[in-house]
Amino acid sequence: MDWLQLVVLSIIQGITEFxxxxxxxHLILPSQLLGWDDQGQAFDVAVHIGTLLAVVYAFRHEVRAVVSGWTRSVVRREPNAEARLGWLIILATIPAxxxxxxxxxQIEQYTRSMLVIACTTILFGVVLWYADEKGRRILPMESMTWRQGLLIGLAQALALIPGTSRSGITMTAALLLGFNRQDAARFSFLLSIPLILAAGGLKTIDLIATGADAHWSDMLWGIVLSFVSAFLCIKLFLSALDKIGMLPFVIYRLLLGAFLLFVAL
Known part of the structure; x- marks a missing residue:
């Protein structure tokens, strides 16, 4: 992998993960337009590690409180708000x-085409717009019920279809359920931690089992660049979210989906 490909793919992964x-x-565009070869599973693991470290660091205080509260609730049977949030995250992770x-x-075989990605990018962009416009946007994350957590988790499972966007569909579900933008985004980001950890773990196991070559310098730079871009993305997104809403991302999705359709057809 050359330096340009490494930098571009690392930054794309870091930004678009959240x-x-x-x-x-986005990850299919460079290969389609520039003819780049597949970056390989080892590099995929690296950039997922970078994004995982970024979201854990960005929400380090919440993560520490949730882990501590959840542990106390299990070991000492001491229920608390942090433990409840931890159980909600676990519940919402199970469907995916x-x-x-x-x-x-089946997902690998039938949903990886550019046409599918173009259609889902447009479809779920429209659904995101509807959720942001029609949702009440008043509920705090602390009021989330088990039913609401499960519904967001079921929505997250749809993100296994390429083009859906894991962060997009979970925020969409939370907005439809009446949560405010900040807490819809916060829960979506916290929910990404166990899923990225699980996906990265499975890819790592597969990487070891297949004995694929790992270019350690590429992996290290992938971790660093995806970490920095993901961390900055999270901070900027949360600071601007209440001012700009979801409309800019909806418009972008529609334009991107239309372009992918043009390329696919």
Whole structure:
């Protein structure tokens, strides 16, 4: 992998992992337009590590409180708000894990085309606009019920279809359920931690099992660049979200989807 490819793919992964614009839609563009070869599984693991470290660091205080509270609730039977949030995150993670394990091969075989990605990019962009416009945007994350957590988790499972956007669909679900923009985004970002950890763990196991070559310098730079870009993206997104809303991302998704359709057809 040359230096330009490494930098571009690392930054794309870091930014699009958390914006509601679909990382899969963006990661196919360089290869399609520039003829780049697949970056390989080792590099995928590296950039996922970078984005995982970024979201954990960005929400380090919340993560520490949730882990501590959840541990106390399990060990000492001491219920608290942080433990409840931890259980909600676990509950909302289960649907995507089940769907991913059961339908992994079908998803890989039938949904990886540019046409599918173009259609889902447009479709779920429109749904995001509707949720942001029609949602009440008043509920705090602390008021989330088990039913609402499960519904957001079920929505997250849809993100296994390329072009959907994991962050986009979970924010969409939270907005439709009445949560405010900041807490919809915060829950989406916290929800990404176990899923990225699980996906990265599975890819690492597969990497070891297949004995694929790992270019350690590329992996190190991938981690660093994806970490920096993801961290800055999270901070800028949250600071601007209440001012700009979701409309700029909706418009971008529609334009991107139209371009992908043009290329695919």
């Amino acid at each position: 914006l509601p614009v679909s990382s899969s839609a 894990c089940i769907v991913g394990l059961v339908f992994e091969h």
